[in-house]
Amino acid sequence: MCTVISLHNVSKSYQQHQSILQAVHSVSLNIDKGEIHGVIGASGAGKSTLLRLMNVLETPDQGIVVVNNQTLTTLSNRKLREARRSIGMIFQHFNLVANKTVFANVAVPLELAGYSKKAKGDRVKECLEFVGLRDKAHQYPAQLSGGQKQRVAIARALANRPAVLLCDEPTSALDPQTTAGILDVLQTVNKELGVTIVIVSHEMDVVKSICDKVTVMESGEILETVSIESQAYIIPKNDPKWFLQQLTEKERNSNA
Amino acid sequence: MPEIILKYQAEIWQSIGETFVMVGISIFAALLVGLPIGTLLYLCRKGQMLENRALYSSLNIFVNIVRSFPFLLLVVFLIPFTRFIVGTAIGTMAATVPLSIMAIAYYSRLVEQALLEVPRGIIESAVSMGASVPEIIFKFLFVEARSSLLLGLTTSTISFISYSTVMGIVGGGGVGDFAIRYGYQRFETELMIYMIIIMIFFVQMIQYTGTTIAKKLDKR
Ligand SMILES: Nc1ncnc2c1ncn2[C@@H]1O[C@H](COP(=O)(O)OP(=O)(O)O)[C@@H](O)[C@H]1O
Ligand SMILES: [Mg+2]
Numbered sequence: 001m002c003t004v005i006s007l008h009n010v011s012k013s014y015q016q017h018q019s020i021l022q023a024v025h026s027v028s029l030n031i032d033k034g035e036i037h038g039v040i041g042a043s044g045a046g047k048s049t050l051l052r053l054m055n056v057l058e059t060p061d062q063g064i065v066v067v068n069n070q071t072l073t074t075l076s077n078r079k080l081r082e083a084r085r086s087i088g089m090i091f092q093h094f095n096l097v098a099n100k101t102v103f104a105n106v107a108v109p110l111e112l113a114g115y116s117k118k119a120k121g122d123r124v125k126e127c128l129e130f131v132g133l134r135d136k137a138h139q140y141p142a143q144l145s146g147g148q149k150q151r152v153a154i155a156r157a158l159a160n161r162p163a164v165l166l167c168d169e170p171t172s173a174l175d176p177q178t179t180a181g182i183l184d185v186l187q188t189v190n191k192e193l194g195v196t197i198v199i200v201s202h203e204m205d206v207v208k209s210i211c212d213k214v215t216v217m218e219s220g221e222i223l224e225t226v227s228i229e230s231q232a233y234i235i236p237k238n239d240p241k242w243f244l245q246q247l248t249e250k251e252r253n254s255n256a
Numbered sequence: 257m258p259e260i261i262l263k264y265q266a267e268i269w270q271s272i273g274e275t276f277v278m279v280g281i282s283i284f285a286a287l288l289v290g291l292p293i294g295t296l297l298y299l300c301r302k303g304q305m306l307e308n309r310a311l312y313s314s315l316n317i318f319v320n321i322v323r324s325f326p327f328l329l330l331v332v333f334l335i336p337f338t339r340f341i342v343g344t345a346i347g348t349m350a351a352t353v354p355l356s357i358m359a360i361a362y363y364s365r366l367v368e369q370a371l372l373e374v375p376r377g378i379i380e381s382a383v384s385m386g387a388s389v390p391e392i393i394f395k396f397l398f399v400e401a402r403s404s405l406l407l408g409l410t411t412s413t414i415s416f417i418s419y420s421t422v423m424g425i426v427g428g429g430g431v432g433d434f435a436i437r438y439g440y441q442r443f444e445t446e447l448m449i450y451m452i453i454i455m456i457f458f459v460q461m462i463q464y465t466g467t468t469i470a471k472k473l474d475k476r
Contacts, residue, residue: 083387094382098476099399108395109385140475155380166384251455 003055003066004164004196010063012049023049025220026063031198031213033163036190036230038207039200040216047200047244050217051166054198055087056080068163085113088157088195092169095150096141102128102152103137109159127155127233131185147178154185165189168200171206180235181211209233259471260447264438271434272454274348275420276353278430282416286363286409287355289368291317293360294367295393305379305389322361327419330354338426351420351428359416366408370401403474410466414459421455432453 012024024046031037032085041153052058056065056072076147096105106127128134131151141149152169157165167186171179174184187210190193201207210230216223242256261268293315299305300312322330330355335345336354374397382396398405421432431451439448 018308057380057384078435081386081388084384087384089381089384091377091381095374095375095377097396097400099402099473100475108387111395112385112387112391128347142475156385 002033002219003030004033005198006064006066007050008054008064010053010060010230012053012058012060022220024053024060025255027220027222029222029225031196033196034190034194036199036211037185037196038211039198039217040202040204040207040213040214043202045217046220047202047217048168050219051168051198051200054164054166055089056161057089063121068255080173085109085160086162086164088160088162088165090125090153090157090165090170092172094141094146094153094173096149096152098141098154098189100146101138101140102133105141105152105240106156106159109156113160124155127159128152130158130188131155145178146174147181150178150182151176151185154189155180158189158195161193162195164196165181165200167197167203170199172201172203175238176235177238179206180233183233186210205233258450259303260442261400261442261450262304264447267434267438268451270450270452271429271431273434274429275431277348278352278420278423279413281352282355282420283360283409283413285352286359286412286416290363290412291358291367291405294364294385295371297364297368298371298397299389299393305392318363322357323339323365326352327358328422329424330358331423335426346413346427348423348428348430349432350405351423351426355416355423358419359412362415363408363412366371366412367405370404370408371397373404374400385473400476403470403476405475406470407465410462410470413466417455417459417462429460 007027007029009028010024011022013020013022015021027050029050039050041047049058053060053065054067060073063073064124067083069160072080072083075083099109100108103124106124107120110123115123116155125134125137128137131154133148133151136148136152137143141152144152151205154203165186168184170181174182183206186197186199190197199207199211208231209231211228214229215223215225215226263373284339296306297312297315300308301452302312303308325333331351334354336352336358341353342349345351362430377391378400383391387395420428420430421435423430424433424436431454435448435451435455438444439451
């Protein structure tokens, strides 16, 4: 197995008022090609910072970041921008350009990479097909549901055929039904396209359902990394009777 | 058509023309210089892409000083500069110099504010895609802020019309100056009221056009 992402003794701190906050403290981590790697931990544990260090969205105070055999921490700005094209990223709040259509949003990374108009059009359609939104190409993000927006974001992140996809709480703004759909898409991205996925989440169910390995973080440090057997994401039923049943069951348990 | 308007027809058309020249050139200056300055103000702020304290402070001070000048004093204060640029300090073209300086300062602040409204996450996604600073500006910032940028320009234009009314002081002419000289000073109250109506009409038109287009551009 070869390593695609490797962090060596990486640290990141922030100046907060008078004190210095150590968001990530001397972390080393290797992520293998083809893996779905989860990062879980309490809010403020440093998960997002760790993820953002992987594409050097945050410059580490010290340590080395290597992705796709390139040492990102020593690259020139220009080379770093090129390297980032093969590292896709998606976010909790999707971060689509609201004034661009779905098509135009997915086209942006291709324009940055210098695709011709024809090649761009073909690739956008391919990506939208992949996430099942080809018919929404000419809509604006505001006309889509949360799950559909995240699918567009995934299509956008995949447009340049990245080797790695970084996901920061990709399902945390979604309801459980929609979450299951997005996790399905991510799994397909991993299995069919061979993309290595790092997924940060505070939801145990999410991490358990698709990850091969999970890193647990606490106060900026790695507590442990464990291999797991992924288990199906359990979709709670979305009907009032089921809600009632759940509520009264809880009550019975606590009465007992 | 009221008799008084027919009587002064030529002068009225000329004054409207002068207002158009003064306001038109100000809008042009606002776009050509104010838009880049506003964008730089945004980019050089603390925590932004091109964080640069010295440049931010200089631009910020320029904008604040120009905007805090009583406009008539700014006109007088700029006379030497105006003479240097257009060769004379008197006339419609000379009047466009202080108006343009004010327009630049006014609009650059509105541009900065419009860009600050763009969600940070969008910039972040742009950086993660490997976009360069110019690409972020043109493919993300300006696209997302376009309706605010246009509304800001609309507001600015209406202010320029108002500022242009005092340009009689340096012989700039325009609708406002005509209303004061003929309507007020020659006691042609009826004429003055017609001129005010013309101004109101212009302002309404501009506001309506700006708001309508901005609404069309806004898909958020
Ligand atoms: N840009 C920043 N400036 C200052 N402090 C930050 C910044 N980003 C994160 N932090 C702090 O670093 C810590 C870790 O944040 P984060 O990585 O976002 O945690 P998590 O994603 O696990 O909730 C938090 O205490 C947070 O307040
Ligand atoms: Mg986080």
